[in-house]
């Protein structure tokens with residue numbers, strides 16, 4: 001077994017995170033550069049250090065998860081959601097359930113909440129926001145952001161939903177109330193069900209094709225009939241019908257009855 005393969009096995013045993021389901025070339029490159037930066041010549045000695053030093057383990061987890069996010073990321077797609085997808089989706093619905101999977105710092109579920117607040121009574125909205133990274137979920141719950149994360153937020157929404165203090169923006173409590181943040185590993189945990197909309201963006205690109213196939217299947221099973229799956233802007237599904245999905249608009253897929 002290679003040094004890296006051995007490392008994958010040890011990390012899985014310790015953290016339950018299976019690095020073999022992430023594309024190897026990119027992941028190995030990221031982790032090798034981190035390992036070199038910390039002065040270890042191979043993965044075996046790096047693992048021994050990680051095993052003993054929680055700060056180093058946290059740094060490793062931070063690097064492998066890639067937490068970059070922002071509000072209204074790829075804003076044109078959010079306009080399509082707002083103007084075309086949501087009006088149909090919420091029509092005649094007394095309740096709407098949404099899952100923001102791999103939500104990182106929360107920019108994505110809060111973006112969804114802001115959009116929906118203009119369209120329906122928020123007591124009818126529930127958003128589950130999940131990520132594998134517990135630390136990032138704590139930050140998401142706090143809802144404090146720098147200017148950079150807000151660069152695409154329309155002014156009216158910025159004024160309405162953020163308070164500004166000391167160069168930082170804090171999200172409105174009313175939005176927090178409709179969101180439940182929870183740890184969830186897309187590669188190993190059972191998938192919750194019954195969602196009208198699932199948003200999962202900018203994480204599937206890191207997974208192997210085999211892992212993606214299983215994830216698409218599970219997301220499809222988590223959607224109600226006519227429910228919509230919204231993916232990232234480099235994450236088209238090439239054979240949506242294999243998962244009972246049909247293309248609704250670029251990067252939006254709708255589940256149909258079998």
Ligand SMILES: C[S@@+](CC[C@H](N)C(=O)[O-])C[C@H]1O[C@@H](n2cnc3c(N)ncnc32)[C@H](O)[C@@H]1O
Pocket residue numbers: 065066067068069070073101102103104105107108130131132133136184185186187200201202203232
């Ligand atoms: C680049 S961020 C994407 C954030 C947001 N969805 C967006 O598009 O702006 C990727 C997120 O995926 C999470 N992630 C990585 N592997 C995961 C897994 N196996 N299960 C759940 N989340 C995972 C990371 O912790 C990170 O927060």
